[in-house]
Amino acid sequence: MRYTFLGPVGTFTEAALSQVIDLADPEHTAIPVSNVETALAQVRSGEADAAMVPIENSVEGGVSATLDAIAEGDQLRIIREVLVPISFVLAAANHPDAATSLSEVKTVATHTHAWAQVRHWADANISQAEYLPSSSTAAAATALANADFTANPELLTQAAVCSPHVVHQLKLNVLANAIEDRVGAVTRFVLVTRPTALPPVTGSDKTSLVIPLPENDRPGALLEILDYFAVSHVNLSRIESRPTGSGLGSYFFSIDVDGHLAEARVQDAVTGVYRLSPTTKFLGSYPRADKQRLVVDEIVSDNAYAAARTWVQSLLSGGR
Amino acid sequence: MRYTFLGPVGTFTEAALSQVIDLADPEHTAIPVSNVETALAQVRSGEADAAMVPIENSVEGGVSATLDAIAEGDQLRIIREVLVPISFVLAAANHPDAATSLSEVKTVATHTHAWAQVRHWADANISQAEYLPSSSTAAAATALANADFTANPELLTQAAVCSPHVVHQLKLNVLANAIEDRVGAVTRFVLVTRPTALPPVTGSDKTSLVIPLPENDRPGALLEILDYFAVSHVNLSRIESRPTGSGLGSYFFSIDVDGHLAEARVQDAVTGVYRLSPTTKFLGSYPRADKQRLVVDEIVSDNAYAAARTWVQSLLSGGR
Amino acid sequence: MRYTFLGPVGTFTEAALSQVIDLADPEHTAIPVSNVETALAQVRSGEADAAMVPIENSVEGGVSATLDAIAEGDQLRIIREVLVPISFVLAAANHPDAATSLSEVKTVATHTHAWAQVRHWADANISQAEYLPSSSTAAAATALANADFTANPELLTQAAVCSPHVVHQLKLNVLANAIEDRVGAVTRFVLVTRPTALPPVTGSDKTSLVIPLPENDRPGALLEILDYFAVSHVNLSRIESRPTGSGLGSYFFSIDVDGHLAEARVQDAVTGVYRLSPTTKFLGSYPRADKQRLVVDEIVSDNAYAAARTWVQSLLSGGR
């Protein structure tokens, strides 16, 4: 099995993948790629079997690149979700002349999003340091691990904001731990494959959909879509609006609902959505990472739906 | 075939039945009975094959006795509806000494409901006359046709408010025509049988339901029920609230909707209603008397439902 | 003070009025009239100060004549409601030769509606007796009390179905008590005046409205009207549909809601209804007969409305 992931080695995404496969197992190949679009494209083309990508962060919100890359192009299926707590460390090179205290740091490299999540800490603790954007947190760390300090002596006073995971892998020197501004942040990752038979119902499932709002009467359509879920007592656990790209005010919605497509109430809501917006994409029904069991109202239980259908069938053939 | 109807001979109900069968045809037996409950009971017991009963009047509203008698007891099916324009005449006995002008009329006999529909005319034209309740308009007319005027000379100055139909049958003397206060009144009658296979979809159909509101949270339940119809774009052409008899504030709803149970959008709404209120009764899907064709929104067409179901089935088996 | 009521003396309506005034008090005049329309017309014209009329029965449903008579013509105000338990007795004349057992009864007189409420009992106990319609239960009783038995000896074997109240007043002979088919029936009466300042909020109030559905898109309008109440968390304790008389399918709704017009959430809902249907009639806010206290959700409390309004006013003038 070949897995792509948002790399390089050492990212939080690799940490997510490590919850699903043993990265050291020779039966699996983990392929770091530079962006989510490529990770998914390789699955679509068959070069890879699955991709691990970030989809939502408890502080930053939905990961736009992933939401958009999943929504566009050939259909994909989410078959699993993984939660990774997000914590950042400030690390310096593992070199005798490298900075060992916060006050010695002159530049800080990291990805823009990581920088946004530690800025208050940075303002308070390393305000003298200049920010250098980097293409990923792992890239910032790797630059220190692989540096030619003779050619680039300024890297001795550079620090990286990165994951504890990569610091450990690269044996960097930790200057400060848990520097994130918001404690308890979590990122949700999803494992994505080509369309496949759905995993079985576990009683603790999620279903993900991409719903373009029809052109005319968009606000009314949103209300109608929410009404399909309300009428079927299907709870929305995530709702993200994303522009379709065709103009301000034109959206699609990326939605997670509680339940599995094999359950009648979810089918009821989803078929309604499909009728209203026939370019709706189904992204999968899969077990929740938190294993929290759903409580289903009796009037929308599979039994209630089956009884109603049986009754109607009986009426149609002259029964009572 | 044996038909019961709300008698006696000469009622508007008999006129409705005459639109469905040739009353003179020896293959059919038309059986007048004294109340709607009996008419339906004979169908339920098998003594009769069908009953013609009034269900709604454009002035007086729903006919409570019919709504209640259909709702209680074994299931029945409405298989046809008939509209009869309601017009009243004032008639006197066909006798040389009987009243021939309005001013000679001393008493007026008719059914309470008919009296309510001509009272303004009566106040203006025969205010001298006293009102005598009668068990039906036809009974009031028959009393004049069959009278022993020697024993009951007061019947010579009595008039009956009744249908043009019965006046013609009994050869009474018309004192005034079209005396109804509200011109254009129409009564809707339904032909009722035991449960049977539904008549085919014509594109101009109605479906009738009796929906008890669940005990708890009745107003919320009514809103939820209406929402099932709204979400499925199913129009309500009649809604009547009726007490269940178990206390003030406890209702069932008698509802007609546009469309046939064999149509997907109607099934969608009706199964929702059944899940919420499993003692809901289905009274039938049958052609509209006015033959007005329905326009069905594309997103709730049978095709749209079929496409959505096909899509979901494909997803469940790994398709896209 | 002059009070009209649906007479004659001895009706359940007089019993309702006796809960409000001492009928023997010379300061009050209680005026029996023959129909609800007249009772209300005398209030509208100023001949009477108030009218007591039946509005809803727990078995038979809304009283159409009252609902229609209140809805048409000049505005009126309900200022009070009264509940009267409905029980029927079978009574014969108080005369030595009159029937004293059920088997001796040959004819039974009563109002059509009362007859409908005792028919099962009658079928089981006096099936030999013929039914004679009468203009009211009290009229049936009075006919026996005031009879000239020499001229009309058939009245000796006639019984009346009427209220215990009138039997006691007229000293008739009771053949059977509590003969109603449905035990526990209650009729709700309302005391109606010309428009007047509203009684104070008691925390256990009702508000009555008559809402014509706008011509176009009636089902959508009903849903929108119910939505005004839902959004304001105002409970509907009664909803009756009535034909407007202008054709099948054209309705107005007669509605009671929990709460007083002086409460913000009721005003919110009622103003919405008025905007949608500007010929809506307000029939009054008045204390509930059952004195049951309302529990009001915090987000629709008067305080919540006041806070929201204060906030908006502050924003409009540049505050925060």
Place this chain on the structure above:
Amino acid sequence: MRYTFLGPVGTFTEAALSQVIDLADPEHTAIPVSNVETALAQVRSGEADAAMVPIENSVEGGVSATLDAIAEGDQLRIIREVLVPISFVLAAANHPDAATSLSEVKTVATHTHAWAQVRHWADANISQAEYLPSSSTAAAATALANADFTANPELLTQAAVCSPHVVHQLKLNVLANAIEDRVGAVTRFVLVTRPTALPPVTGSDKTSLVIPLPENDRPGALLEILDYFAVSHVNLSRIESRPTGSGLGSYFFSIDVDGHLAEARVQDAVTGVYRLSPTTKFLGSYPRADKQRLVVDEIVSDNAYAAARTWVQSLLSGGR
């Protein structure tokens, strides 16, 4: 007047500000700052009078940093919106030895978001070039304009992806124009001040709100909030969900609606939202940039609201 904006000089935000003030006018001071949070903080503190910040892009969606920075901290008011078409150019240093053709480009510097919007073009046209993240498009351009090419000769083969505006200001050498992947992209900017009296109603206005979903029953709350707008016929022109930061599944909504808070229907909806979610923030009512006039349904016009209020006031004091 002092204006902060998301700098440095040469950004699209400066272009937006130039639509509002003459940047050359000595009465105005335009202050570039490095992030949106700082731009708004200076307005909150009084150091600046207004801030111009990007709020929504037709391709990338809502600008998270702005949505979050406006939502947190002291209240602010949007008093104006500005639309700027977004087009990118690829520019090289204006130096005799600098790259003059696409094939000579070895590195490309720009902001991550700009890079995302030109990546397809870059893959097709300059696939040989390596991407270097930069803190803004303008910073990437400035680095080429101010370069010391002796010390950093690699900048001769570096190109910047930036706005036509800054290329013109800095006199860089354009290698390719209009390289954005999606033609017609637009970014919406807003001018933000401290709370102030609202600008007058123009008939073509928007109102912006930040609505935290109450803790319990979030999906129901979203439906209820949308219902307030639906019942008042207030159209939503933008809806963005943003995490509150307190955990996955906890959102606030950033919403723009058509209309001005001084209009009754907007007040109706907004007070409902406030009652449900009392920490709702009002961000302002201001003229639409596109000047498109609203059509207001009669039943939610200011006149309809006023008539309904007048009616209720009259009822409360005994009128009809």
